[in-house]
Amino acid sequence: MASKRLVVDVHTHLYLPRYASLLRQRTALPKIITRTGIDGQNEERLVILKDEPSGGRPIGRSYVERDEKLKFMKKHGIDISIVSTANPWLDFLHPKEAHELALQLNDDLEEYCATGPSVSGTSMRQLYGFGLLPIVPKISIESLLEAVRQIFASPHLRGIIMGTRGIGKGLDDQMLDPVWSAISEAGLTVFLHPHYGIPKEAWGEKNNGHVLPLALGFPMETTIATTRLILSGVFDRFPSLRLFLAHSGGALPQLSSRLASCIDHDPVVASRLKHDARFYLGKLYLDAVCYGPEELGFVSDVLARASRYDTGSKDVVSGGRSMGSERLLFGTDHPFFPPLSTSEKWKSVVENLDAIDNVQGWTEADKDGVKGGNAISLFNL
Incomplete structure (x- = not known):
């Protein structure tokens, strides 16, 4: 029972040294650049999309170094983190390079977790991970299956982080069925995370920094990708597939009844699925990165x-x-959204834990489950 009181962070990112080194060497996007900051000192910035606001994001040791991740966890009372490579993963690479790098980074991540500390008084580690698939256009399905097998065989990798584009046609591409089958049979969890948002023209010409793409574009990308998966019948063909959505599923919970009604009234898809669309939401896992109890x-x-x-x-x-x-x-979405002062606790931790504590109708056991017990069960920690 004590394990249910542990705090487990399931949405926390890193750029492994091998990956960060690649980004520093690149001249095309995505890349890490060095420029002079407002204090006159050199700073690194991550530029991952065309016309990135603010010239990219400032990055530092917390994006790469394990000790910084562990210090963040200790400061905020987080017992276990399930870390994942942050976007854009391997989306920008050619198939051969993506395949080779995926296998290398999965080995790196296994070592990162395996050589980290244990949770005091338990057999659990403080760090586990989501591995990578080389899921890029023109990749062979066998290359993807090899990565699935590698992740399954890695004791500290408990799932896969994946973007929304698949091998070029989206995740509803039926070519991916053997991959969904292998992931499902292995009992791995897919962490679906956005990267591309929606076209920048939707945001207008006014400079609003990263607010609109992150607050609205990312969740809508997740909403669309998951809806396409539902409509494709993936959850009917692979009912034990475990899909975990970033940012509390985007707008899908709010729009699920509207989605169900549109399906019922459309002759193209009305008889395609075995269940009402709202049924499939109950098969999903969502992070609790909502920032509010309501x-x-x-x-x-x-x-x-x-x-x-x-x-x-x-x-x-x-x-x-x-x-x-x-x-x-x-x-928590660490290490993104850092506080302005190094002495502050991160709002992404404080506000999300406060939100869990203040949901009306949840018991203390429910709250403990969301904070950590559910993750310990889902990832068989």
Whole structure:
């Protein structure tokens, strides 16, 4: 029972030294550049998209070094982190290079986790990871399956982080069915994370920094990619597939009933799926990076009602908000969104933990589950 009181961060990123070195060598995007900061000192900035606001993001040791990750965890009372390479992963590489680098980075990440400290009084490590697939256009399916096998065989890698573009046609491309099958059979969890957002023209000409692409573009990318997966029947063909969504599923919880209605009224897709669209939300796992208890409570309600839409089910009563909490997991998005002062605690930690603590209708056991117990169970820690 003590394990359920541990705090587990499931949404926390890094750039392994091998990956950061590659970005420093590049002249095309994405790349890490060095420039003179406002204090006259050299600073590194990460530029990953064309027309990136503010000339990219300032990055430092916390993006690369394990000791910085562990110091952040200690400062904020985080017992375990499941780390993942931050976007843009391997999307910009040719298939051969992507394949080779994926295998190297997965080995690097396994070592990063395996040689880190243990959680005091337990057999668990403080660090586990999501591995990488070389999921780029023209890659062979066998190359992807090799990476799945490698991740499955790595004791401290418990899942896969993946962007939304697949091998060029999106994640609903039926060419990926053997990959979904292998991931499902291995019991690995896919962490679906956005990168591209939506076209920059939607944001207008006014300089609003990173606010619109991050606050709106990222969640909408996740919403669209997951909806396409639902419509493709992936969850019918692979019912044990475990998909974990960043940023609490974007707008999908809010729009799920509208989605279900549009499906019912469209002759192209009305008979395609085995269940009402709202059923599939109950098969998802979502991070609890909502920053507010009202939002978390709403998402929990949407997840909890999913069983009502199981075709043929006689259970028409929602499982209640507690049931929805079982598929939500705490995250911080570290090392992005740092505070302005080094002495401050990160809002991404404080506000998300406060949100969990203040969801109306959750028991203390529910809150402990979201903070860590659910992750310990899902990732078999």
